Each structure stands twice: as structure tokens, then as C-alpha cells.
Amino acid sequence: MSPDSKSPKPDDPRALLSALWVFVMFNYLYADVISLMDPILLPQFVQGQVGPIHITRSFLLAAGAMMEVPIAMTLLAKVLAPRPNRVANLAAALFKTLVVAASLTVGTPSMHYLFFASIELATTIAIAVIAWRWRTNRDRRSAEPGAVHSGRSVPS
Numbered sequence: 001m002s003p004d005s006k007s008p009k010p011d012d013p014r015a016l017l018s019a020l021w022v023f024v025m026f027n028y029l030y031a032d033v034i035s036l037m038d039p040i041l042l043p044q045f046v047q048g049q050v051g052p053i054h055i056t057r058s059f060l061l062a063a064g065a066m067m068e069v070p071i072a073m074t075l076l077a078k079v080l081a082p083r084p085n086r087v088a089n090l091a092a093a094l095f096k097t098l099v100v101a102a103s104l105t106v107g108t109p110s111m112h113y114l115f116f117a118s119i120e121l122a123t124t125i126a127i128a129v130i131a132w133r134w135r136t137n138r139d140r141r142s143a144e145p146g147a148v149h150s151g152r153s154v155p156s
Contacts, residue, residue, distance in 0.1 A: 013130050017077040017089050020130075024096070024123040025070050031116035038110060051107035070096055082136035089131035097124040 035041050044050040053059070073092045080088060100120045103109075109117065 011135070012082070013134055014078050014085065017085075017127060017130060018074055020123055020127050021070050021074040021077055024120055024127075025074065027116050027120050027123070028067065028070065031113055031120070034112050034116075035110070038112075041110075053106065066099060082134070086131050086134045086136065089134075090128055093124045093128035093131060097121060097128065100124070 036045065041050060045055070048055045069092050073089065076088055077085060100117050104114075104117055
């Protein structure tokens with residue numbers, strides 16, 4: 001890359017966070033697509049009852065809303081200002097980590113589902129860690145010696 005080309009600042013993880021959301025979205029997608037190829041699961045999907053889960057229109061709407069979170073984060077991770085970006089990434093990653101972890105307790109997960117779930121969990125945990133460690137300029141200024149924080153001076 002040439003020196004005059006635009007590259008992300010090393011302390012601004014927006015591009016990385018967006019890329020991780022795209023990566024995890026492909027894993028969510030392919031876990032579901034491959035599940036449709038499972039000769040045991042496919043008839044259950046057609047009947048509208050997969051293990052203990054009854055698939056209704058309300059269930060599908062809820063599933064769509066739940067999946068909109070990581071879809072939206074692919075964009076929001078790039079365009080939100082640093083502070084709300086950090087909070088949104090942390091909240092969305094924690095939410096999706098809990099959803100995937102909870103899905104492992106429903107029935108007996110297949111080998112391919114365990115494979116994808118492990119990648120999904122590692123990725124959303126990585127997103128949460130990156131968001132948690134992301135120090136915005138405002139965070140850096142308030143941590144500087146002599147900075148005023150909540151009306152008090154931070155000792156040097």
C-alpha cells in the first residue's frame with residue numbers, strides 16, 4: 001500500500017469490527033444452509049417442527065429481527081461515531097454470543113452446527129473484546145494526568 005493511500009488508523013478498529021461482523025454473518029448463514037441439507041432436519045423444517053422448536057410466522061419474524069442485529073452491525077461498525085460504536089458493538093456481540101450459546105442447549109447439536117457455533121462464539125467474543133478495549137479520543141483525554149473528569153482534576 002502506498003503512503004498516500006487511505007488506511008485505517010491503528011487505534012480505530014471500525015474496519016476490523018465491520019469485517020468481523022461480515023465474517024460471522026457468513027458463518028450464521030452457512031450453518032443454516034447446511035442444516036437444510038441434513039436429511040434428518042429437512043423433513044422437520046418442512047413439517048414446521050424442528051426438535052422442540054415449533055416454527056411459526058411469529059418465530060420467523062423474531063428470528064429475522066434477531067439476525068438483523070449482526071446485519072446492521074456490518075454497517076454501523078463503519079459509520080457510528082466512536083463512543084456509540086463501541087457501545088453498539090459490545091452490546092450486539094454480547095447479545096449474539098448469548099443467543100448462540102443458548103442455541104447449543106436446545107436439543108442435540110449436530111457436528112456441523114458445533115463447528116460453526118464455535119467459530120461464531122470466538123468471533124463475537126473477539127468483537128466484544130475489541131470493543132471493550134477500544135479507547136476513544138475522549139477516553140484518552142480523560143485518562144491524561146491533570147485532566148478534568150466530573151469536575152475534579154485527575155492527579156498526576
